[in-house]
Amino acid sequence: MRLNKLLPALDWLKTYSKMDFQQDTVSSIVFTIMVIPQSLAYAMLAGLPAITGLYASILPSVLYSLFGTSRTLAVGPVALTSVMTASVVMPFAVSGTEQYATVAILLAFLSGVFLLVLSLLRLGFLTNLLSHPVISGFISASALLIVIGQLKYLLGIQSEGDTLIPLITSLYEHLSDINLPTFILSFTSIVSLLLVRRHFSGFLKYVGCSAKTVQLFGKSGPVLIVVLATVAVAVFSLDKLGVSIIGAVPNTIPSINTELIDLDIIWKLLPGAFLISIVGFVGSVSVAQSFAAKRRQDIDPNQELVGLGLANIGSALSGAFPVTGGFSRTVLNADCGAKNPMTGIISAFLILLILLFLTPLFFYLPNAILAAIISISMMQLVSVGDLCHLWRFSKKEAFLLLVTFSVVLVEGMQTGLITGVVLSLLFFLWHTSHPHIAIVGRVPGTEHFRNVQRFTVETHPSILTVRIDENLFFANARSLEERLQSLVSQNSAIKHLVLMCTAVNMIDASALQSLEKILDRLNDAGVKLHLSEVKGPVMDRLKDSDLIQHLSGKIFLTQHQAIEELEEKQAKI
């Protein structure tokens, strides 16, 4: 059992048959062909030679297939983590140098270690810090930055920077250097890519392909465009006219040059590695979960940390950069018919074969078409609809999205993400420090108690029941003190204060201290303090405390009992 948990592959390997293998091989071949352009493109996005994208698709994919819990997730280079890699590595080295490759490899290694540490310490909950508005703003802004960053490849000019203003300034300065052949190639590629994306399946059906063929190859249109573009460059020698191409692929895989690393660099890379690992993890788990839900399978987030952690360490060992489970990769994988992680292992093997024997085929592959692929897929991630939707739900959260979006654009991805997280924490703290406190009364004819301001309810002049709609802890302890003091001081008829604790799920020492102060002050004022509907976990906490030992009133199981008993007592007086 424990071994199965550690190595989830044992689960599906048990029942794996020869027929499964045949099916998986077909799926893998199609998947591999279709995923190659994407992998090359995202390596370029990370500021590394495009071919590194293939290195990053072998060992990580195998390791995730063995240690991950999703049956469908495809792990490899992903746009968001790739561009984060570029933005983290850039301050340390110039793209294209050995130093750059070394720092990127180190970053993959550190991200892997972080994920494993999070798993060991059960700190996966930290990823919850990325709230929906922050992720949404972050993704939209990053995608926009990526598209703007790709313009240099699309136009064949030089440009630098990784935030909005330097990027645009730099593009503007070099605008006169546009390489016309590159521009024409880019323009044609984008138009054709958009066309095949929309119409290729229809075209296949139209020319009479079987439904199965259409399903398998319906999304292979982009591959066709890539092949055509590469052939065009080769035939017309466009590289001689200034169209930049991948060129010859080195025989050795890059590896860490330990001479270029010191503790200082490692120390400075840690925040970046941490952010990449949690952003990668959150994205990957959400993709895995949505596919698992469709097929009624389970995802174990903690084991996902292990799978993705090992995948990143594997990527570092392959001389590549941080990887994770990607949405578009996984959609491709599912479309190709992948039903279990064996496809990840087979396609890794196929990519290895390609790397060993077929790299000359990539010689004339133009960078511009990779940039076109990136740009098109990124434009879909810039979501204005999400902002409108949020705006209707909560202005505050829409504001959070906008702030994250703007800070990412202007100050960069790391600063933007951290700003978003800190701001969402502050908003939450603000909310919880101003707890909703309702005076409640009985809904006539029931045992049910609701807010006097929203319902017609019965109350008793000398009994005040207050429902505290929040956990009691340090962030609101002092505010609770102030509110109760002012409620009681406003009404001198009150003899009994009942705190209805239906919504109190936890209490900490700071809040207990405040309640003890409140009890003392109420005692002085001749008001008895009662508690009702205290939850089990809270009662466990309170039972030995001074509060309960000195409580002037009683603890009632239900609010109904409290009111019946107190009203009876008042009637007797």
Place this chain on the structure above:
Amino acid sequence: MRLNKLLPALDWLKTYSKMDFQQDTVSSIVFTIMVIPQSLAYAMLAGLPAITGLYASILPSVLYSLFGTSRTLAVGPVALTSVMTASVVMPFAVSGTEQYATVAILLAFLSGVFLLVLSLLRLGFLTNLLSHPVISGFISASALLIVIGQLKYLLGIQSEGDTLIPLITSLYEHLSDINLPTFILSFTSIVSLLLVRRHFSGFLKYVGCSAKTVQLFGKSGPVLIVVLATVAVAVFSLDKLGVSIIGAVPNTIPSINTELIDLDIIWKLLPGAFLISIVGFVGSVSVAQSFAAKRRQDIDPNQELVGLGLANIGSALSGAFPVTGGFSRTVLNADCGAKNPMTGIISAFLILLILLFLTPLFFYLPNAILAAIISISMMQLVSVGDLCHLWRFSKKEAFLLLVTFSVVLVEGMQTGLITGVVLSLLFFLWHTSHPHIAIVGRVPGTEHFRNVQRFTVETHPSILTVRIDENLFFANARSLEERLQSLVSQNSAIKHLVLMCTAVNMIDASALQSLEKILDRLNDAGVKLHLSEVKGPVMDRLKDSDLIQHLSGKIFLTQHQAIEELEEKQAKI
């Protein structure tokens, strides 16, 4: 009305009579005499000439009396903010130099500005971040550091450092330089201070003083010791034997030397200024509130930010260092019979007179006795009882106290405080990311629903009611998804899932997104999702959302109604 709120002094000035003034003058004279040694001592603690403590007791006290809301709080130099001042200023300058004074003044100014900004932006809730265990650990460790830091004055040796290890190392290295006269003076002072603290009131009674005199002068024992020690130094010329004394007081008050300030220093001082201002504010408000509660008066925390902010700016204008409302100052003030803030104004005037005409009296005042006063009052703040108390209540919070305590000792006050705050946030997030989710059933014969694991309750095989004991927001949205999915997948008989929302006080976009996902998955599984007992504020949020529009089940006002209707429906089938 608005002017009264801005200048709370208008409230009490309206009814202020001549008799009040006479009483206040008597109180103020006694208070002033007694508070002087403390003020001198805390200036020394801040690394400034002792006399600066008097500068810090004039303008700040007047400004707080006019703008603050407490009737009893005494504002001036306070041990904790003084030692924080020293620890913040030390990295920028050597104690005793003009640079040091300038940075301390700047710090007071920045703290004042921070407090005013917090008030303007209504950010006072940020001070809630200081939870009880963090404050307790911080105060104990700081007090211990202060006492160890005073040993150099008590022993008459040199020593440096502001954290435990450098302090002790430095003391150990200079231990052979002990100045015997200083040591004897210190020892005698400490013993006599402890004696008069315990027995002076009794002694006054014994010699036949009236109850009123005892009440007024019962706590003036330390002043007597200070006078005696000063006279002893003067008479026996102990200063010639190496006992360090205050000496001549300069004629000019220190002021900011703008040439020594640049933006870089201001920028680097900001975190320290922020911490000093919130620590000072939290301490001051809690003292003010406890005195106000006794007298049934009100404290307005937001106006307190204004009062203390102006007091600090006033302190900067007087060439002094950060001030706040102090516990021992306020106790003295109350003991002297202060009933309204006029005492603050009168005593400020008296201190001004002393500064103008009586500074020669302080010439022979030995630093050792000030150190003795500080040490004795600080030893009372090291609280082991608090730790034991917390340990019984919650191991986690006791751990928090210990971590804060240790980090303050070893790494310094700022790092310790920040560590404590971050750790308490993490603990809270951890807790709230692992929400308590209870399956509930009806307590027989009532309309009341409780946890099936703690109570004997009635449930229905095809209806699952789940009470979520936590707010629904980004920190637990994903965990909720996982938990509900596994609950439903474990039991295939379930046709209706009722989410009982009694404890849900807020919902954000992340949680809404998760609920929508849950709804989709339940739809696929043929399970209807119902909500019950949704609170008003949460319902307001939900009513326009996709969740409610696509909800497969109903929203019930009460859990009781939900079960009655669903059971009836199931019975029909």
